Amino acid sequence: MSTIENFDAHTPMMQQYLKLKAQHPEILLFYRMGDFYELFYDDAKRASQLLDISLTKRGASAGEPIPMAGIPYHAVENYLAKLVNQGESVAICEQIGDPATSKGPVERKVVRIVTPGTISDEALLQERQDNLLAAIWQDSKGFGYATLDISSGRFRLSEPADRETMVAELQRTNPAELLYAEDFAEMSLIEGRRGLRRRPLWEFEIDTARQQLNLQFGTRDLVGFGVENAPRGLCAAGCLLQYAKDTQRTTLPHIRSITMERQQDSIIMDARDAS
Known part of the structure; x- marks a missing residue:
């Protein structure tokens, strides 16, 4: 224009x-x-x-x-x-x-x-379909991944140890929107996925993430959530929370906690969902 x-x-x-x-x-x-x-x-x-x-x-x-x-x-x-x-x-x-x-x-x-990953209106959500917003982060030690269901407030993070595990996690969660850092190295991992959103590096800073999450939950630290020692997951979660607040123009008070998801938990949950 x-x-x-x-x-x-x-x-x-x-x-x-x-x-x-x-x-x-x-x-x-x-x-x-x-x-x-x-x-x-x-x-x-x-x-x-x-x-x-x-x-x-x-x-x-x-x-x-x-x-x-x-x-x-x-x-x-x-x-x-x-x-x-x-x-x-x-x-x-x-x-x-x-x-x-x-x-x-x-x-x-x-x-x-x-946005596709932040809709919560019943009229916009397709029936029986999780509508997840997700963020992915990567450094030399592995991946960080966070997902948010903005309707229920269910907020989770994980730290897939390798590329294969990360691929499986993306397939399992199938996010409607996926946030990634502007210098994300493994573009072949996410290319072709729906709702890709390139985000500036500063949105993934660990100190900013801790501050954002503590502010959201009204806490001094994140020890009580069991995520304190998951820096890569926290980087992803911080970016995700900021994006959700920016798009909704509100504080999202129903998001009150975050859960660490380990791979064995995912396998158990998938088996339960399938039965």
């Missing part, structure tokens, strides 16, 4: 839209206007293909017609379900100001981000 270059030539409303869109360049932005969520420019073109909705034009801004597509707000859950099932993420932007008192465009802000 080449619209930022001539930013001042746009109408105030489109300037507001472009500022919000610049904060979420990789995902679709649903921009609330009255009874509709509107999408503009490349987002509109993409949504019209993914959702089979009409692509129209809205007036002009900076001398060019604006590609536009819209969906009624009362049907938004149906459209979100379709997008999430195709692996897309969506930023939901609502009007938070009062139109009666606003000078210029009504104030708007992104109130949540819907």
Whole structure:
């Protein structure tokens, strides 16, 4: 979208839209206007293909017609379900100001981000299907892996000792979204998986992870959870928790603990689930 270059030539409303869109360049932005969520420019073109909705034009801004597509707000859950099932993420932007008192465009802000691994709405979740958000970390000593079911708050981590064990764990959990560090070395391990999200290295820092987790659980340390000596798993868990909070725009109070999962536990659980 080449619209930022001539930013001042746009109408105030489109300037507001472009500022919000610049904060979420990789995902679709649903921009609330009255009874509709509107999408503009490349987002509109993409949504019209993914959702089979009409692509129209809205007036002009900076001398060019604006590609536009819209969906009624009362049907938004149906459209979100379709997008999430195709692996897309969506930023939901609502009007938070009062139109009666606003000078210029009504104030708007992104109130949540819907992603395949962080959906909790019953309407969006496919029946009888775990919807796990996961994060993977690797250093010279092995792997760290964490999963979160955001609906139930079930939060687990593990430290697969080798590549074979890591492959088995990915197959067993089959996450809807998988976060990985920007320098992740074993890309062949995860290539082709759905919902891959590349994350900056600092999100996996161990000190940040401990701080995030203690803050979430209201604890001074993580000894009581049995995860204190699992640094690689904690790196993955820290990134995962930060991503969940960022997308949901809330503190997620129902996530109150984390469990260390060892491989024999996984085998026992799988056998129990199959019976």
